[in-house]
Amino acid sequence: xxxxxxxxxxxxxxASSVNGTGGxxxxxxxxxxxxxxxxxxxxxxxxxVAPGSLHPVIAAAALLCIAVGAGASGALNMWYxxxxxxxxxxxxxxxxxxxxxxxxxxLTFGTILGVGSIICMGLLVNWVAAxxxxxxxxxxxxxxxxxxxxxxxxxxxxxGASGALxxMIGWAAVTGTVSLESMVLFAIIFIWTPPHFWALxxxxxxxxxRAGIPMLPVTAGPDATRxxxxxxxxxxAPIGLAPAFTGLGxxxxxxxxxxxxxxxVALAILVYIRREGKQAERAARRLFSYSILYLMLLFAxxxxxxxxxxxxxxxx
Amino acid sequence: xxxxxxxxxxxxxxxxxxxxALGAMVVLFFVVTIVRLxxxxxxxxx
Numbered sequence: 486x487x488x489x490x491x492x493x494x495x496x497x498x499x500a501s502s503v504n505g506t507g508g509x510x511x512x513x514x515x516x517x518x519x520x521x522x523x524x525x526x527x528x529x530x531x532x533x534v535a536p537g538s539l540h541p542v543i544a545a546a547a548l549l550c551i552a553v554g555a556g557a558s559g560a561l562n563m564w565y566x567x568x569x570x571x572x573x574x575x576x577x578x579x580x581x582x583x584x585x586x587x588x589x590x591x592l593t594f595g596t597i598l599g600v601g602s603i604i605c606m607g608l609l610v611n612w613v614a615a616x617x618x619x620x621x622x623x624x625x626x627x628x629x630x631x632x633x634x635x636x637x638x639x640x641x642x643x644x645g646a647s648g649a650l651x652x653m654i655g656w657a658a659v660t661g662t663v664s665l666e667s668m669v670l671f672a673i674i675f676i677w678t679p680p681h682f683w684a685l686x687x688x689x690x691x692x693x694x695r696a697g698i699p700m701l702p703v704t705a706g707p708d709a710t711r712x713x714x715x716x717x718x719x720x721x722a723p724i725g726l727a728p729a730f731t732g733l734g735x736x737x738x739x740x741x742x743x744x745x746x747x748x749x750v751a752l753a754i755l756v757y758i759r760r761e762g763k764q765a766e767r768a769a770r771r772l773f774s775y776s777i778l779y780l781m782l783l784f785a786x787x788x789x790x791x792x793x794x795x796x797x798x799x800x801x
Numbered sequence: 802x803x804x805x806x807x808x809x810x811x812x813x814x815x816x817x818x819x820x821x822a823l824g825a826m827v828v829l830f831f832v833v834t835i836v837r838l839x840x841x842x843x844x845x846x847x
Contacts, residue, residue, distance in 0.1 A: 506804065508811035509818045542836045546829060605826075609833045 507586040514580050515563055516556030524555040524651045530784040531655030534733055534791050539659045546609040547658035554602035554618045558625040560595030564588050565630050569696040614657040621650040638704040645678030669727045676724050680717040683710050684773035688766045711757045718753035722746030741786040745779050
């Protein structure tokens with residue numbers, strides 16, 4: 486895989502919207518609430534499985550800061566990418582291309598939320614968690630959105646680091662440190678990101694091509710993308726099991742992660758085999774949908790196991 | 802520029818949401834301060 490040679494000099498989107506006319510729902514949409522929900526959930530699990538305890542009010546404050554920080558990243562991403570969002574079917578209805586919110590408003594909104602969430606995290610929780618939150622937002626905006634997304638087919642491989650950080654922030658909120666266990670949670674999401682996004686890119690490649698984004702199916706072709714999806718899935722399945730070996734997960738987690746990982750690989754194999762027509766698209770769509778379920782279930786099992794252990798310990 | 806009635810309604814809803822958010826932040830800082838001080842709140846010397 487090599488970097489793209491596409492000329493994708495950003496031509497800034499000329500929004501025709503008027504400042505101050507967007508509604509609350511438009512600003513909520515700027516925060517990418519669906520992405521935010523996965524971020525909050527993984528951060529929450531990182532918080533629950535971390536050793537030690539946190540007062541419920543401070544835990545809620547930490548989650549709120551993470552949620553707002555994630556929302557800020559979404560808003561700043563939409564500010565910078567307004568030009569390409571307008572060209573893609575999947576993103577054309579976002580608030581800026583639709584004219585509901587101006588780019589200027591999105592930039593102000595995202596900056597205030599981003600800076601505010603980091604300061605609040607530092608003051609209310611701790612500065613290690615605040616630093617990780619700053620790293621997450623900064624990496625997503627400056628490294629992924631502004632640099633990698635338009636310049637290399639490895640954009641989501643490296644950029645995926647920002648989406649993988651929330652469990653580490655949750656962990657740091659409780660412990661005030663970064664540890665091997667929290668890095669394992671980071672690694673799971675980091676390796677999960679490429680097959681997740683490439684499955685989407687496979688059936689949205691025309692959209693990406695039109696917008697000039699060098700996603701792997703555009704620069705290297707669908708077959709190379711299928712091969713990469715399979716390779717990453719084969720790496721992901723054993724990494725998904727890693728928490729069982731670091732003491733974070735127990736027997737239930739080991740069994741669940743094995744089964745979930747096996748299904749992930751099986752669906753990746755189907756994507757690899759089915760290369761033509763509707764069957765190929767269906768296989769990619771199925772893998773994309775399952776990848777979300779996979780991550781949710783993996784973290785949900787960790788959560789259930791820890792809550793169950795705590796209840797048993799409390800009852801003993 | 803004259804705003805339409807719908808635009809005015811949306812702007813008003815947005816202003817209310819900002820007010821609620823700022824209020825919630827003040828309450829959050831107050832509650833976390835109390836939680837962090839804990840029992841020490843009652844132990845201050847006059």
